[in-house]
Amino acid sequence: MNILIIDPTTTLDEDVGYYETLASPGTHVRIEGLCRGPGEVANFCDVAHAAPEIVHLVSTIGRDADAILINCFGDPALDAAREASCVPVVGPGETSMCVALQLGTRFSVVAVPEGNTEGWVRMQARRLGIEAKLASAIGLDLSAVQVAQAADEVVEQIAEVIEGTIDRDGADVIVLGCTAMARVIAKLRQRLKTDVPIIEPSGTAFKMAEMLGCLGLRHMHGRFYLPFDPENITGYPSCEGGGAPTDLTE
Amino acid sequence: MNILIIDPTTTLDEDVGYYETLASPGTHVRIEGLCRGPGEVANFCDVAHAAPEIVHLVSTIGRDADAILINCFGDPALDAAREASCVPVVGPGETSMCVALQLGTRFSVVAVPEGNTEGWVRMQARRLGIEAKLASAIGLDLSAVQVAQAADEVVEQIAEVIEGTIDRDGADVIVLGCTAMARVIAKLRQRLKTDVPIIEPSGTAFKMAEMLGCLGLRHMHGRFYLPFDPENITGYPSCEGGGAPTDLTE
Amino acid sequence: MNILIIDPTTTLDEDVGYYETLASPGTHVRIEGLCRGPGEVANFCDVAHAAPEIVHLVSTIGRDADAILINCFGDPALDAAREASCVPVVGPGETSMCVALQLGTRFSVVAVPEGNTEGWVRMQARRLGIEAKLASAIGLDLSAVQVAQAADEVVEQIAEVIEGTIDRDGADVIVLGCTAMARVIAKLRQRLKTDVPIIEPSGTAFKMAEMLGCLGLRHMHGRFYLPFDPENITGYPSCEGGGAPTDLTE
Amino acid sequence: MNILIIDPTTTLDEDVGYYETLASPGTHVRIEGLCRGPGEVANFCDVAHAAPEIVHLVSTIGRDADAILINCFGDPALDAAREASCVPVVGPGETSMCVALQLGTRFSVVAVPEGNTEGWVRMQARRLGIEAKLASAIGLDLSAVQVAQAADEVVEQIAEVIEGTIDRDGADVIVLGCTAMARVIAKLRQRLKTDVPIIEPSGTAFKMAEMLGCLGLRHMHGRFYLPFDPENITGYPSCEGGGAPTDLTE
């Protein structure tokens, strides 16, 4: 089985190592970034500029995959990618919340940054129809870079926020709302004094992609998702070579 | 007051006439189309390719407007446009549904095309948190072009669907879910045997844009909407002249 | 266009000045109070005693109007007024919440008095089907008279409550839940350190009345709203002269 | 125990017989009509004109009761009556729906007339927060008078509607949405081929009034319900003698 992971930024610096530790035998992983778009995905304007290239990748190199993962908790361009794809496409935000439903009564999302986490996560939960299951969505005053460095005080800060939301908001499942959190999850589980399940979104979505691929499940075309019609679009030249940096500005 | 209407397609053929009949004295209207993107907005992939250019227009010529209307019932890139704007931005789908809440107990949306109308409108209603107020969303087996030609048999077909949803689904407000419906609304009101309110989305959103501009109301930046940071984006050259057709493929 | 504003109390002391600053050219404003009913509208019993006279005004002098505004945030007798009217009738509470839906993800209502604000506003939001969008409803320990005097410390108190609900409850839109707040809104916007949109209910409902009148939209009769049948009522003599103080006790 | 039943019309023609067959030993029943207001309660304007007199009855002769029933399925002035009362006040619509919750998964309301039943009942269910439990609300094309006469063909018509909603809408509880239905319930239960529970609203609300009186439960004043302040009201002279026909027009 071939899983394509799309990093929806122009600054890809991740390799396949983490996913290979989770992969079933026989699963191959490929990661691609964008040739045009945002350096990081932090707001709706970043999503707007990532979307055309995500559609392009899905409809070109995505044809060789059995399942596709768009690797950002905010699930940029997920619906468009599904229209352009004939294999299942998953997003870490959506998958994590659906898995959380099975692990307890209410979940909290702990993410970065502080500003728009609550609104954005609430919108994602509402889109899935599960807003009432969201106990809280807490944005930490940290950058994704700080999270990825996984210093002890960062782990301590996240752990305290998690313990607080269990006590105060009635959460019995925690979703980490940032793909950079994969770097802290081991330390975090060691530190916490509770057996609360903690969902790491990238790994969880990766396993869901494998699972949907194995079960032969993908989205229907013709109702909510219509087929992508490239003839309807003008002004977007293809990136040659599947994600290679043929910048439009050239 | 200056209202900027963005037609989110590359095939703009509308003029300001309809809006000028609705405008308050002193309101000026400008309509702009996209220099790159979809020929029509029918699915999520079309939205994906309209989004960057909508953000560009909002953040350039939008600076001279007092309010902005993105003139497609599907509300493409509405959230991104709000991030890029310092004036209020409205969408016909969202505005029509919010006005419908004030005019009755449950509303039905009658739109084209048949395929994805129900799912798309339901998603828009859920995003606003008002899915329980949506009595039904019915996609007609007509093209937008057929609607715009407003032949008598088309008016008759729409009228019968409206009378059916009032009887069967308990709707007491009708929302026309396509901006082309502005061409049929006069005939439609004449034909219908009921006094049900029928909301024409483009005109309604235009008046809402005027109203928000008059009241000095616009979206907050810093919580759900963060500011647009053009420095974070690479690969999207500006369209010169505010929407002039400087195609990227050239 | 003629807008009739009904003050649902027997103690009218407002003039048309505020509305004329907001009115489009060509809009005429008339304000009428009740000849019998409550001195102020603070609870359900006050609403009960305002309702017959509101219906009377709507069905008499309301016939000369193009749209009617019942000017109390609690929206007293709104449904009955719509039955008795053949033009659109709006209420500041309902309109403000519907406009708030378009300006952010969740709104808070800041009102007076402390006692029943939360329950009442929640009931209004539930009636519209948007309770999940209500971040909080906070009743201040102030009288409407104190608010109307707009002393600096009152503005300061309201401002702090607003900043608190943005931080704590995730609100990104504020609705002022009292028509007396029109007196403090200018000072309040000046004082606040955030660009959060603040909806002043009377002015917003006034503009909505104009907009619905312009668009020719009014409530349907025959489904939720039936026509008013004065023959069915006994024991309520008409107030002569359209709201003149012909008290029943005389 | 003393139960006061208020018939919210000026055309009372019911006696205490039906309630005495249901009453526990020691319960006394009194029925009073209105001295001013509507001949029947069919729409919001009728409610508006019944409300002041309901408040008056509750706050005068209601002081001798242990519990009060406002005997109309539409629950007119229920909130105002609770403010004016120091004993529990129940309404047949609200009570029937709350009992229905305990008897199955989803309930249908079968009522007269055809026009506004669906919208009105849905509003009542939404007010209680249980709209999702309402399978359907069906208005029959019959008058309350026809229902009260209980002819065989009327019983047959109601029975067929009930069987239809069980099959089609998934209802497993039926609420009769009109107090006149007390006249047909015995025949109806005999006719139906199913053991579906059928809730007759007047009798059910009467027993709930007894139960709340027995348990010492009544509404709180100070949060949602404030105390009734007669000093705030002008223009409504008392009806002498507790409901006697001292018409205001004299």
Next chain:
Amino acid sequence: MNILIIDPTTTLDEDVGYYETLASPGTHVRIEGLCRGPGEVANFCDVAHAAPEIVHLVSTIGRDADAILINCFGDPALDAAREASCVPVVGPGETSMCVALQLGTRFSVVAVPEGNTEGWVRMQARRLGIEAKLASAIGLDLSAVQVAQAADEVVEQIAEVIEGTIDRDGADVIVLGCTAMARVIAKLRQRLKTDVPIIEPSGTAFKMAEMLGCLGLRHMHGRFYLPFDPENITGYPSCEGGGAPTDLTE
């Protein structure tokens, strides 16, 4: 009328006294415990072990009753008991919440123990479709035994929690979420400085059982509830004598 009260534990120590003070003249009360199952009902595993014996009691000695009460706030095996019964079966949790809907806008449940109260009560409210009406569910750090002893400091602790939830969570109805609370309710009402209604679950459910029996209302078989088929079950020998302690381990 005969009411059967099932104590879903093997450690019954309650007599009929409390219920006889609430019973209408002519009502007879019988209480039975389980011959196998849990010593107390504190979690889902306890419910699992109480369920077969509850079904057995309902389908044997329950045949002589006019209504049945399963006397635990957690409502163990309520659905199965209804399938096995041809008379109405009520549970204190479900009944208390349905009565609470009629007594205010939002209710809080105050219960023991601290651990799983919030999650359990929320699940019960969601099952009824009324989660949005639950202001809060607070588990006290007390045992049921401590509650039953009703010491002054326990009453004080409960009273303070109640006053807190009214102020903080907007509750205007309180539900005591433990049948042992019947021992403290008199002292509690005396102590509280507010007139908030406090629902004692056992007595309330007892009166509801009487009411449903009087009205001839019971659950439908064939849709949600199918008939109990003992032939389908193997391995569960009957307890002889209707709940007598014929332990399976003998």
Next chain:
Amino acid sequence: MNILIIDPTTTLDEDVGYYETLASPGTHVRIEGLCRGPGEVANFCDVAHAAPEIVHLVSTIGRDADAILINCFGDPALDAAREASCVPVVGPGETSMCVALQLGTRFSVVAVPEGNTEGWVRMQARRLGIEAKLASAIGLDLSAVQVAQAADEVVEQIAEVIEGTIDRDGADVIVLGCTAMARVIAKLRQRLKTDVPIIEPSGTAFKMAEMLGCLGLRHMHGRFYLPFDPENITGYPSCEGGGAPTDLTE
């Protein structure tokens, strides 16, 4: 990895073959039935009699598993099993619905039997908080045995029901609501003229069990789920040998 599949009946006749075709390399599968309980799980009374033995199996042989699947779409005793387990426990109903959320906008469940499917599935969806995403739940007039035989006319009947619910109810995902449907899914996919995703519950739950085991995710104890305390239970002798038929009646 070891997956334990519990068949919650006393009539197990399934082998591990189907699961081994889906299993990742290195996954071992064990299936166990009950030594006491129902012959089939068709109603709540059947669940009541399966529950104690499910808890017993989970807390004995379940200790050697990495994840546990209770293999019935009705999810019997799922909460109790989670309390008794220190590894993840999944149910096909719950898992299928959570996966369906990721594959479209609304799902329909097609199941047997006709009687209680709609109510039961709706209850499961409400428990998860996703009732609004359930387009319909349709019970076929077929037995599970008929489904398992997979005759062509049975496949045709199911296919027509699926096509009907897509057209009529707006479903874009189908969940088969019966584990016997695993026998028809291949024929069904071949027959259908649409690319709608069809979720087979047993296989999907099996893969979810593997996935949760791989990710180290299991339910928290101490909030909603408390630990199982066997000391609290009397009258349930252990089945020797982990599910061997030591019948209590002997």
